[in-house]
Amino acid sequence: MEDLTSYPNTTHGRSSAVPEPSDEALLGRFADGDAAVARLLTGRLGPRSYSLALRMLGNRAEAEDVTQEAMMRLWKMAPDWVPGQAQLSTWLYRVTLNLCVDLRRKKRPDALENVAEPEDGTASVVDRMQDTARKDALQNALQQLPDRQRQAVVLRHIEELSNPEIAGIMDISVEAVESLTARGKRSLTAILAGRRDELGYEHG
Amino acid sequence: MNWGTNMADQDKELDQLFAQAREARDVFPDHLAVRIETDAEAIRLTRAVPAKRRTWRQRMRGIGGWQGLGGLVAASAAGVWIGFSAPTFLPDPVVYFTSQETTYLMADLNLDEYYLEDAE
Structure with missing residues (x-):
């Protein structure tokens, strides 16, 4: 797992105070051949896909590949997008999640619950894992959640989406989102408390 | 922590x-x-x-698609046929432009008189 807090700041942040065309309008212009809007859409949507993929996978290189593929699918489907059908960000979040799940299944088809364990028993590996986990204890715990719980928790508490939005992305009811989020938070609390000694934290 | x-x-x-x-x-x-x-x-x-193909399709849509193109061809063919085999009871419009009678007809209008009346 990587330290996810030390990535350099860039000019592709999502915040902007100037009113601009909607994502859907920009996609329509891209479909009509407007080359300039690709940069705008990349700046708006790329960080969202990347942030989600990074939290889902805990690996920068994989998150970049997933984001690139998700955006590639966005460019390809641009002419077929039906305005008003859904928010473009919802579509992109869903594609990103699906790509993350596919990637994790390809890598570890039968060991999704043990992703944070060291691969061997050498002291150097344990030390390295402890150091990494201390830097990002939350990411370490997130990696141990079942996929659906991790998706709901990340979308709700890191991406700060509303429950109806998450329901649309995950194609489930709002009640199911609330249930997944609550179970995910309980699991995280238990994992973090249980790993307190293992990670070398002092008792508080 | x-x-x-x-x-x-x-x-x-x-x-x-x-x-x-x-x-x-x-x-x-x-x-x-x-x-x-x-x-x-x-x-x-x-x-x-494939921009040329899209342009061609757009042109087709502009004339009403295949149905519009068919109607255009049929109307053109009918026009050619009428031109070559007009019914006998219809005057030949070519005469108005080529025969001397057309000149007389225009002369009978006495346009000069109208112009003079206007001048007065």
């Missing part, structure tokens, strides 16, 4: 971890942006190649 021992403390600390994660969220590598924009341009150029 000191992980709390009761539920309230643990919830609060979990919320703090979420807040830290959100602060670290809004970063995006430039080289990834370049990769994505390169993909976008490649897709855009791929679509730009």
